[in-house]
Amino acid sequence: MSFVETEERRALRAAVAELGAKYGASYYVEKAKAGQKTDELWAEAGRLGYLGVNVPEEYGGGGGGIGDLAAVCEELAAAGCPLLLMVVSPAICATIIARSGTAEQRERWLPRFADGSVKMAFAITEPDAGSNSHRITTTARRDGDGWVLNGQKTFISGVDESDAVLFVARTEDQKGNLRPSLFIVPADAPGFAHTPIDMEIVSPEKQFICHLDDVRLPYDALVGDEDGGLLQLFAGLNPERIMASAMGAGIGRLALGKAISYARDRQVFRTPIGAHQGLAHPLAAAKIELELARLMGQKAAWLYDEGDDTGAGEAANMAKYATAEAAIHCVDQAIQTHGGNGLTTEYGVGMLAGVVRLMRIAPVSREMILNFVAQHSLGLPKSY
Numbered sequence: 001m002s003f004v005e006t007e008e009r010r011a012l013r014a015a016v017a018e019l020g021a022k023y024g025a026s027y028y029v030e031k032a033k034a035g036q037k038t039d040e041l042w043a044e045a046g047r048l049g050y051l052g053v054n055v056p057e058e059y060g061g062g063g064g065g066i067g068d069l070a071a072v073c074e075e076l077a078a079a080g081c082p083l084l085l086m087v088v089s090p091a092i093c094a095t096i097i098a099r100s101g102t103a104e105q106r107e108r109w110l111p112r113f114a115d116g117s118v119k120m121a122f123a124i125t126e127p128d129a130g131s132n133s134h135r136i137t138t139t140a141r142r143d144g145d146g147w148v149l150n151g152q153k154t155f156i157s158g159v160d161e162s163d164a165v166l167f168v169a170r171t172e173d174q175k176g177n178l179r180p181s182l183f184i185v186p187a188d189a190p191g192f193a194h195t196p197i198d199m200e201i202v203s204p205e206k207q208f209i210c211h212l213d214d215v216r217l218p219y220d221a222l223v224g225d226e227d228g229g230l231l232q233l234f235a236g237l238n239p240e241r242i243m244a245s246a247m248g249a250g251i252g253r254l255a256l257g258k259a260i261s262y263a264r265d266r267q268v269f270r271t272p273i274g275a276h277q278g279l280a281h282p283l284a285a286a287k288i289e290l291e292l293a294r295l296m297g298q299k300a301a302w303l304y305d306e307g308d309d310t311g312a313g314e315a316a317n318m319a320k321y322a323t324a325e326a327a328i329h330c331v332d333q334a335i336q337t338h339g340g341n342g343l344t345t346e347y348g349v350g351m352l353a354g355v356v357r358l359m360r361i362a363p364v365s366r367e368m369i370l371n372f373v374a375q376h377s378l379g380l381p382k383s384y
Contacts, residue, residue: 001302003295009071016050016072020079025254025348028081032204037161041081045072046116051090056098059110065305066091066239067298070246077250078257080348082355084205085119085158087243087363092236093120093166096182100224100232105184120184121162122236123153123210132384133180138169138212140181140222147217149183153210155362159194160206162187167212168233171226180233182223191215201354234313238304240363241316245297248323248359252290252330255352259283259334262347279337286330293322314377321369324359331356 005013023041031038045051053068055061062068073086094113097105112118129135138151149169159165167183185192192215194208224232260283263274273279300315331352335342343350360366374380 001299005071005298009068012050012053012068013071013075015048016045016075017079019045019048019050020076020081023079023081025080028204029202029348029351032202036204038081038083038204039161041076042083042085042116042119045076045083046114049114051086051116052094052114054090055094055110055114059098059106059114061110061114065301066095066242067301067305069239070242070297070301073243074246074250074253077247078253079250080254082247082251084203084247085121085161087240087247088122088157089113089119089162091239091243092122095239096166096232096236097223099235100182102220102223104220105223109184118164119158119162121156121159121165122240123156123165124168124233125153125155127152127154127209133168136168136170136180138167140169140171140183142171143216146219147183147221149185149212149215149217151212153212154208155197156194156208156210158205159187159208159210160196165192165210166223167210181226182232183217183221184223185212185215185217185221189215189217201358202351203355231309234309237363238300238309238312238316241320242297242300242304242312244359244363245293245300245316245319245323248320248327248356249290249294249297251352251356252286252293252323252327255327255331255334255349255356256283256286256290258347258349259330259337262341263337273337282333283337286326286333289322289326289329293319293326296322314373317364317369317372320359320364321366321373324356324366327356327359 028038049062050072053062053064053072054066057063069091076083090113094110097109124133126136141148151169164187165185167185168180169183171181191213193211197207197209199207263279264272266273296315297319300312300319303315304312334349338347338349341347371383375382
């Protein structure tokens with residue numbers, strides 16, 4: 001692993017940053033506050049191939065890895081456009097289908113993931129299960145040559161703008177530990193309904209409760225094996241954490257850039273406020289924390305792209321934890337640097353606080369990451 005990105009990766013970052021700047025934070029916030037979607041940005045990113053950089057070339061993608069997609073996600077976030085569905089659709093769903101899907105499923109879905117013409121949500125979290133995925137109660141029952149799904153999911157992102165949802169369920173006769181089955185459910189399937197959750201976060205992507213009431217699917221809605229175990233699930237969850245880390249890094253860069261610009265220009269006692277160590281040192285510390293977190297994210301992506309799922313799992317969790325903490329520090333210090341202006345709409349800093357605070361909770365909480373590291377990295381007894 002090199003600590004210097006390839007020329008191709010740097011060129012990709014520069015091109016995506018140019019696209020992000022074309023739209024910018026004002027576009028993103030205006031869309032969010034108006035209850036609209038970032039369809040124009042998504043469509044252009046798809047046409048340019050940025051949403052499909054990790055899709056195999058034979059299906060119209062760029063043939064790259066999750067590290068390339070993470071770079072796209074980070075640069076768009078740094079430009080003020082953190083697209084949450086990038087974490088879900090091309091990272092989780094496309095990866096799972098590419099690795100575990102049938103030939104027909106790959107032919108049907110991957111080209112459209114590659115050009116951005118399809119969006120797919122991902123549904124694993126349940127109201128009574130929380131972080132304990134082994135308590136999932138959504139079931140799939142064989143019925144003739146198909147399936148019948150029943151259950152409920154919560155905090156599912158972007159269902160209202162997705163063509164389908166990839167559901168995690170268990171077959172009806174499963175007991176004990178989860179051996180997940182994955183099903184592609186069309187958004188218009190009879191018996192499938194979704195209810196919005198009111199959130200205090202400024203984002204075009206909304207959260208939903210999903211209801212499955214005797215949803216009938218053909219047999220080929222199943223992705224991978226019927227009792228495929230956790231490996232095919234983690235094929236998508238490790239990229240999820242890597243992408244969340246990349247998004248956090250981009251938001252941290254955005255906040256830090258705003259703070260630095262303000263600290264250079266703002267004068268109170270005949271000198272820029274950035275000359276005072278009371279502001280300069282906290283900004284410098286936030287920069288150090290952010291760069292360390294970005295390195296862990298790049299390590300996680302490299303391990304994943306090298307096929308080391310176990311190593312990537314550890315690194316992805318650590319990266320997600322570190323980036324969430326760094327992003328929170330960057331945003332908080334940016335608000336402090338701006339003073340009262342940090343909470344005004346004009347400067348666009350305060351609205352980032354809710355987004356980065358969520359990163360301590362989702363897609364996996366900091367406490368569950370600490371549990372993971374304590375058990376798997378340190379070898380301590382399992383606590384739950």
